[in-house]
Amino acid sequence: MVYIPVLGALALGGGTVLEKSILKKKKIGIKLYQTASFLAITLATLPFLYFFWKLDAGAFELKNILIFLGVIASSITANLFVFYSLKWEKVTNLEPARILEPLFTILLAVVFSFFTQGLYEQNLEIIIPAIIASVALIFPHIKKHHLQINKYIIAAILGSFFFALELILSRLILDFYSPMTFYFFRCISIFIISLVVFRPNFKTLDKKISLMIFITGAVWVIYRVALYFGYLSLGVVSTTLVIMLGPIFVYLLAWIFLKEKLNWKNVVSAVIIAGCVLYAILE
Numbered sequence: 001m002v003y004i005p006v007l008g009a010l011a012l013g014g015g016t017v018l019e020k021s022i023l024k025k026k027k028i029g030i031k032l033y034q035t036a037s038f039l040a041i042t043l044a045t046l047p048f049l050y051f052f053w054k055l056d057a058g059a060f061e062l063k064n065i066l067i068f069l070g071v072i073a074s075s076i077t078a079n080l081f082v083f084y085s086l087k088w089e090k091v092t093n094l095e096p097a098r099i100l101e102p103l104f105t106i107l108l109a110v111v112f113s114f115f116t117q118g119l120y121e122q123n124l125e126i127i128i129p130a131i132i133a134s135v136a137l138i139f140p141h142i143k144k145h146h147l148q149i150n151k152y153i154i155a156a157i158l159g160s161f162f163f164a165l166e167l168i169l170s171r172l173i174l175d176f177y178s179p180m181t182f183y184f185f186r187c188i189s190i191f192i193i194s195l196v197v198f199r200p201n202f203k204t205l206d207k208k209i210s211l212m213i214f215i216t217g218a219v220w221v222i223y224r225v226a227l228y229f230g231y232l233s234l235g236v237v238s239t240t241l242v243i244m245l246g247p248i249f250v251y252l253l254a255w256i257f258l259k260e261k262l263n264w265k266n267v268v269s270a271v272i273i274a275g276c277v278l279y280a281i282l283e
Helices: 003-023 030-052 062-088 091-098 100-113 124-141 151-176 179-198 207-233 236-243 246-257 264-282
Strands: none
Touching (some): 003 030, 003 062, 003 207, 003 246, 030 062, 030 179, 030 207, 062 091, 062 151, 091 100, 091 151, 100 124, 100 151, 100 236, 124 236, 124 264, 207 236, 236 264, 246 264
16 A cells, blocks of 8 residues: 555645646735645545545544644645745755654654554654754755755744644545545635635736646646555555655756756655655664
8 A cells, every 4th residue: 555655745746846836826815825826736636536435423522623724734834834834945955854844744643653542653664764854854955064044944834843733634534535525625614714814816817827826736736645545544644755755856846847956955855755755664
């Protein structure tokens, strides 16, 4: 089942590059994009709900409803931080900060494993490759003995943390849904909240951009469904480590399609991350 998270990692890379190509357009603000993108995701999931619908009664317990609301709040916060950073900073510069999401996810999973039974692995052997990978994350930003961190990098780091928190909270209630059903409810909730709060003007979106947003939404469906499926079949930590291949795909796709140059530090960082993932999988 490892190939499914690998597919998710590839979708993560493709989705990030597509998102950057849309957000770099001056007329696309982050509030408009967030609302439009979650509408696109909601529409992209609709045809599959007939085949993959699952909603158990346990989802309606008060505790689980509160957890779901926590998922929504964390997701909205994370997306706004990430969209802000993507709009004004290069993808390759942001990836070391964005890849902190898997590290945060692993660390939070370890913490949550002490308070839950069977939902999160307690494999201490993953901590070492995670720490090594975290060093590789900041490596491309080290120049002349100092870190090059700006407000966009900080926003990306905060986005990574809240995405990780969202994912850990999601695992607490994921058994009550199918991955597709859970993602549908998550995204339609965020769309409705964003529509009410931001009141975006969709008329500024032409047909070409609208199509790009829909395609990007479809790619995110592949990523998240693969991620949730991996959580249920492989475990949170194992899936997260495989998903860490995503930034490598981001580097390559940004280089090919966005014409962003790769420096040697990006390459070394990608190699170290790949080595950590392979070590953890083969261990």
